[in-house]
Amino acid sequence: MTATRSELVAAARQSIRKGSKSFAAASRLFDRSTRERVWLLYAWCRACDDIADNQDHGYASVPGASRLDPEARLATIRTLTELAIAGEETGNMAFDALAQLLREVPLTRAMIEDVIAGFALDAAEWRPRSEADMLRYCYHVAGAVGVLMAAVMGVSPDDDDTLDRACDLGIAFQLANIVRDVWEDDAAGRCYLPVEWLAEADIPPGEVTKPHYRHALVPMVARACELARGYEASARVGAARLAFRQRWAVLSAANIYGGIARKVEALGAHAWDHRVTTTRPEKLGMLLKAFGEARSAPAPAANPALSRRELAALARS
Template identity: 35%
Template structure:
């Protein structure tokens, strides 16, 4: 079965080059996907990466976000702009019934970055993570033709976990760029004033406690995400599990560094990544109480609206597919009956001709 992309080879090559340059971890994981799904994933990543780069560019035009929204409008109108990633992404959204609200939410997350917003609580941090990361997880799930609400919620959990890990890893780098994603209430409880930290980013044991708390929250979502991987198509599980374990390992490196993400940056070596690829070939074993907890877990409030939109779009597409196949089956049955009648008429004419010849021969 082909799960995805059948577009122009030049566009696909450009998209593949984008993921190879932008994320070695995701590129390695994507190589484990079935060919069609891998190509669709590259197209999806390329559009998201291109959009993110435009927003992060210090020389960006003031109307960069507006222009991205206009490009997205054209994609959903079936008339993408002359960019390889736009053309490829248009094929993905039309071929996999991705509702527009999901990539729009991704752009909303980029808008939050543009204003250097502060986040008062972990709930607000996760609202941001839902937009910039869970949206990608939801689109990937739809690309893999998996769209029931529970599995979509678990895909969104993986997105939340990975983004929380990103935030934990980049505390110092973000602060030096004037950005702060850690929950302000957690910082206050640890005796850290957000603006003072931004003026002079320094690692302290108190900050380590905040980073650890963030990674603990990420681990809770990783657990839920791993439970959901079992619902994905068998050929896709290894790749998604590889991506999840690779990001979890970043958290492990941060912990080994004493949760110091200010004076050092956690990194995973290529050899370590390859070992995780091997480990990911087998399911992550969860204890029974955690399996039961995951089975009944609702979507996180930060992603509930997006999960519902994705599930509704998938259900509608499935109903349309079944109706089309049913209509096609009915047409095939009618066609078969007509062809059978036609064959019978031909056979009846042949028999009558033969009978006439035999009668003539007998009279002669």
């Protein structure tokens, strides 16, 4: 039986509540139409991520899914997404949510494929060798999602500069995730800090979380956080072009995720004693701060040296 739009929205709302409290909080600031479309987009992204990583909303493993190897999981993502793009029922609420979204918003195939390319990198167990490689990864797994978000908020597919800046915010978010999740990623056999950075710090491959290398990680965290600040500043310029409630929501998310990066940087070698989060009162403060920021002009900021179009060119070279 085909799910109705209201059923798809309800399922997507549950997904975002379970998968991202920070994103769920920021999404409440959108007008109803935008909010529901953001939930539909999140549901598809979350489902793809869970299939790729054999997880349930980023946490517990999905029983039975371990039988599929990474390439088979990627094939599942591609097949279900293709059905959604064709407007066919998939039998999966999250992919049907994408199909519904495509009926309402002019998302391009290239935008969707740029997101799937991030899952392909993970399936290939790809690791960044250089800073540019790390930023390319951030582009596919988060910056490309920012582009889709901008389209959901009404940004034209032809408005390259605003889409670039929307992508920049996703990249800033992913850099925050990378520095926060060093220990968790290592436990899963992954490392998204560039190999060249680790070599400069004399940290051997596979030993990034050894206690005696903690202090050597601190300058790397500062370096990544400095990159994140540049991308976030660029994104704030783009956010100023959105409607007020959209601008408020985007700036709230920027404050929340930026706050995570700032906490990790401030904690230094103790950043991985416990998973860094923002508390409910802190989130409320960041929402209020974003309200004021949304009513003011942002500070001028140039596009980063490697923004969406440059990173897309690197990915295709």
